[in-house]
Amino acid sequence: MASASASGCSHRSVQFECSRHAAQSGFKRPNMRERVAATKLENDNLMPSPALLKGNPETFPGPLVLPGDEIAEDPEYPPQSLQEWFDEEDRNSVTPSRRTVYVVPPPQISDGVDFLEPWSRPKGYRQEDRVEPPLTQEVHEYLSAFYHGLPVKLMPRSTLCLVRWDSGGASAKSTSKAKSQRPKFVGLQVSQESVRIRIRASRDDVFDGQLNLNDLLDAVIGMLPKDAYALLFLVNHDMYEDENDDFACGRAYGGSRVAVVSSARYNPNLDELESVERLHAWPASHCKSYISAFCNAADEDSTAKKTSKPQTKTKQNKGKVGSSTSRVSPMEAAISIHRTLPMENLTGTSLSALWLGRVCRTASHELGHCFGIDHCMYYACSMQGTASVGEDASQPPYLCPVDLAKVLHATSTTAIGRYNALLAFCEKPHSKNEHMFAPFAAWIRGRIVELEE
Ligand SMILES: [Zn+2]
Numbered sequence: 001m002a003s004a005s006a007s008g009c010s011h012r013s014v015q016f017e018c019s020r021h022a023a024q025s026g027f028k029r030p031n032m033r034e035r036v037a038a039t040k041l042e043n044d045n046l047m048p049s050p051a052l053l054k055g056n057p058e059t060f061p062g063p064l065v066l067p068g069d070e071i072a073e074d075p076e077y078p079p080q081s082l083q084e085w086f087d088e089e090d091r092n093s094v095t096p097s098r099r100t101v102y103v104v105p106p107p108q109i110s111d112g113v114d115f116l117e118p119w120s121r122p123k124g125y126r127q128e129d130r131v132e133p134p135l136t137q138e139v140h141e142y143l144s145a146f147y148h149g150l151p152v153k154l155m156p157r158s159t160l161c162l163v164r165w166d167s168g169g170a171s172a173k174s175t176s177k178a179k180s181q182r183p184k185f186v187g188l189q190v191s192q193e194s195v196r197i198r199i200r201a202s203r204d205d206v207f208d209g210q211l212n213l214n215d216l217l218d219a220v221i222g223m224l225p226k227d228a229y230a231l232l233f234l235v236n237h238d239m240y241e242d243e244n245d246d247f248a249c250g251r252a253y254g255g256s257r258v259a260v261v262s263s264a265r266y267n268p269n270l271d272e273l274e275s276v277e278r279l280h281a282w283p284a285s286h287c288k289s290y291i292s293a294f295c296n297a298a299d300e301d302s303t304a305k306k307t308s309k310p311q312t313k314t315k316q317n318k319g320k321v322g323s324s325t326s327r328v329s330p331m332e333a334a335i336s337i338h339r340t341l342p343m344e345n346l347t348g349t350s351l352s353a354l355w356l357g358r359v360c361r362t363a364s365h366e367l368g369h370c371f372g373i374d375h376c377m378y379y380a381c382s383m384q385g386t387a388s389v390g391e392d393a394s395q396p397p398y399l400c401p402v403d404l405a406k407v408l409h410a411t412s413t414t415a416i417g418r419y420n421a422l423l424a425f426c427e428k429p430h431s432k433n434e435h436m437f438a439p440f441a442a443w444i445r446g447r448i449v450e451l452e453e
């Protein structure tokens with residue numbers, strides 16, 4: 001993908017439709033009529049404004065569906081309309097006595113398990129590369145804006161603690177031999193109780209070790225406060241789900257209203273290793289030349305493998321270049337801002353902000369699952385599924401019209417109120433030059449104009 005990531009790309013034309021790989025992979029995107037229908041409830045007396053229903057392509061482009069992306073791998077995954085979401089039996093409703101979203105900071109590490117401390121940093125990490133990890137308070141603030149209308153509360157730093165796991169005394173005796181062996185478990189201290197967490201060596205050797213995400217989620221289900229609608233648990237450590245995976249960045253048990261997000265793999269120091277695009281991260285992921293270079297590279301790969309593949313001319317996507325109105329569209333405004341940001345030799349502060357943006361996006365996504373929202377198949381959207389850390393970076397922080405309708409329904413707030421809260425976060429001094437928040441602010445400003453017309 002070297003050609004696609006060459007620096008100096010000016011993202012001259014924006015692609016608003018899916019990539020041509022979408023059709024090749026068998027993905028049939030719901031058409032505009034279906035998308036509008038998916039944004040409505042059947043017996044709704046308060047009909048939302050057309051601007052809320054219709055996702056203008058220049059504000060809400062189609063999902064990219066690049067080779068290897070989640071939708072390309074699973075093109076027939078069923079979309080979830082607003083009505084389907086509304087009718088979902090397993091969905092938990094927000095009620096007056098159960099409407100608070102809790103954010104739990106990463107657990108503290110007790111003396112007995114201080115070997116866990118360096119596990120949150122990539123192997124071979126050098127002090128001069130240090131990037132400040134995202135602050136829980138910042139993630140909390142972002143989520144308060146994203147789920148505007150509901151109280152979002154931050155739990156104290158001392159809420160959780162990783163401790164030694166002593167399985168009933170038998171293995172508790174630490175002979176010098178046992179000491180040198182890596183334990184299989186640690187304990188997560190939740191109030192008075194300690195819950196067993198499986199740990200293992202990182203399969204891909206990027207970190208020294210990982211925590212099991214299912215155990216982390218099981219542990220926090222028990223601590224849901226009475227007034228909690230949902231709870232998000234942040235961890236600094238790398239996580240794994242089962243024996244067959246290398247790592248996982250986030251997961252939600254939607255029905256149980258708990259989610260966990262690990263910041264470990266979003267560390268900008270790993271970008272090269274994980275093939276994370278900075279130049280063509282969202283919103284520049286919608287750059288036409290980038291998309292076509294990405295698809296060409298994949299085509300060349302597969303023609304090299306299947307020598308007999310005929311060179312059929314693939315249909316060109318009619319992605320409009322420029323806006324049909326004289327006004328700059330929200331996507332173009334976002335891309336213009338992105339283009340002005342420095343891409344090389346980023347300082348510690350901007351790397352830190354880059355990291356924060358990624359964690360905020362995933363945190364809002366996983367919490368979305370707690371609200372019963374499934375992966376989005378309608379638009380490029382923060383509720384789209386992702387197959388890699390690289391795909392994460394190419395997806396937007398905003399909700400598409402269908403998923404926005406779900407969130408507004410759950411939070412009982414207005415679109416404008418919510419956009420203004422997000423805008424206030426994105427316009428804070430430290431977010432201003434950030435690669436996701438700065439373009440997101442431009443996008444929101446354009447979107448507010450569109451809604452007010
Ligand atoms: Zn998801």
Ligand SMILES: [Zn+2]
Pocket residue numbers: 376377378379380381382383384399400401402403
């Ligand atoms: Zn969506």
